[in-house]
Amino acid sequence: MSGKIKFEEVRLTSTFLDPRQDFRPTTVEFQIRRDPLTGRTGHFSHFGAIKPQKLDWEKYTDPQLKGFCPFCREYRDKATPKFREGILPEGRLTRGEALLVPNLYPYDVYSAVVIMTEAHVVPLDQFSRERLVNAFCVGIDFLRRVKSLDPSLSYHIMAWNYMPPSGGGLVHPHQQYFATNYPGNQFMDELRAAEEFYTRYQNDYWSELVAEEQKRGERYIGQTERVHWLTSFVSLGILGEIVGVFLDVFNVADFAPDHLEDLVVGLMNIFSYFNDNGICSFNATLFFGPKGQRFFPAHFRIIPRTFLNLRDYAPDMNFFQTLLQEPVSVVLPEELCAELRRYFAR
Numbered sequence: 285m286s287g288k289i290k291f292e293e294v295r296l297t298s299t300f301l302d303p304r305q306d307f308r309p310t311t312v313e314f315q316i317r318r319d320p321l322t323g324r325t326g327h328f329s330h331f332g333a334i335k336p337q338k339l340d341w342e343k344y345t346d347p348q349l350k351g352f353c354p355f356c357r358e359y360r361d362k363a364t365p366k367f368r369e370g371i372l373p374e375g376r377l378t379r380g381e382a383l384l385v386p387n388l389y390p391y392d393v394y395s396a397v398v399i400m401t402e403a404h405v406v407p408l409d410q411f412s413r414e415r416l417v418n419a420f421c422v423g424i425d426f427l428r429r430v431k432s433l434d435p436s437l438s439y440h441i442m443a444w445n446y447m448p449p450s451g452g453g454l455v456h457p458h459q460q461y462f463a464t465n466y467p468g469n470q471f472m473d474e475l476r477a478a479e480e481f482y483t484r485y486q487n488d489y490w491s492e493l494v495a496e497e498q499k500r501g502e503r504y505i506g507q508t509e510r511v512h513w514l515t516s517f518v519s520l521g522i523l524g525e526i527v528g529v530f531l532d533v534f535n536v537a538d539f540a541p542d543h544l545e546d547l548v549v550g551l552m553n554i555f556s557y558f559n560d561n562g563i564c565s566f567n568a569t570l571f572f573g574p575k576g577q578r579f580f581p582a583h584f585r586i587i588p589r590t591f592l593n594l595r596d597y598a599p600d601m602n603f604f605q606t607l608l609q610e611p612v613s614v615v616l617p618e619e620l621c622a623e624l625r626r627y628f629a630r
């Protein structure tokens with residue numbers, strides 16, 4: 285075993301007199317784990333207590349309830365903005381059904397939205413390879429152009445909220461792409477820790493992690509050519525977290541069409557797993573590090589999201605995530621990995 289990566293966990297129990305068992309003592313187990321890269325902790329508890337809630341897809345297409353959607357085909361040409369000529373002479377980028385436009389509510393100086401489909405509601409099993417490739421393709425193309433236009437913005441991000449439990453404000457499938465010097469605390473914590481790891485061991489953390497997880501076989505899901513898929517030792521999502529690592533992509537300029545194809549193959553496997561398990565919503569990101577480094581390979585993260593129930597629409601985040609900044613998961617990464625592996629073995 286490599287001594288470079290440590291998987292630390294604390295297993296604890298809590299015992300109480302259980303009304304469901306005539307007030308006999310019941311002992312409940314939980315865990316706290318430490319992320320081997322950043323050192324940030326995460327809780328694992330309430331095992332199996334939260335089930336993904338199936339969304340009522342019909343409701344989202346009902347014209348009475350739908351409301352105005354600027355991304356729908358009949359409005360998108362008129363209702364979405366265009367880039368200035370100095371940024372994108374074409375104003376917008378298009379490929380197949382995908383259309384990239386400026387974000388009306390920008391996250392940074394260069395901030396785009398990719399409207400992924402012409403259809404307003406697209407269940408996961410209708411994300412064809414072509415739809416996914418086209419959307420990522422225009423988004424990555426935009427990031428590469430922005431990188432040449434303004435190299436002072438070091439980091440490049442794709443972010444995707446899919447369906448309302450994820451915080452997505454519009455159900456019409458869309459992704460965000462932006463360049464920034466402020467990519468968020470998770471990104472910066474990883475970047476700093478990855479640089480320290482590289483300085484200490486002269487190898488990048490993710491290469492070591494992939495090798496270590498392949499050896500251990502507990503959280504290594506599989507490989508789609510250039511992408512290695514893992515479940516994270518500490519999950520950022522309540523129903524777990526899946527990471528895809530591109531070991532030979534260090535900034536967005538390295539991301540070739542083959543990488544995109546391999547990402548989409550893996551993503552479609554994950555969507556099949558989501559579909560079979562009633563998962564209807566997620567957050568996803570693709571992180572690209574700055575140029576000139578070899579310690580921060582690009583990686584894709586995806587976490588399922590759900591309402592806790594459809595009576596009150598309670599979200600799956602509470603004081604833990606929002607105020608204590610501590611992720612909580614009800615699924616063990618090793619069990620999630622075992623489930624997902626079947627979808628990557630086809």
Ligand SMILES: [Zn+2]
Pocket residue numbers: 353354355356357403404405456
């Ligand atoms: Zn729409």
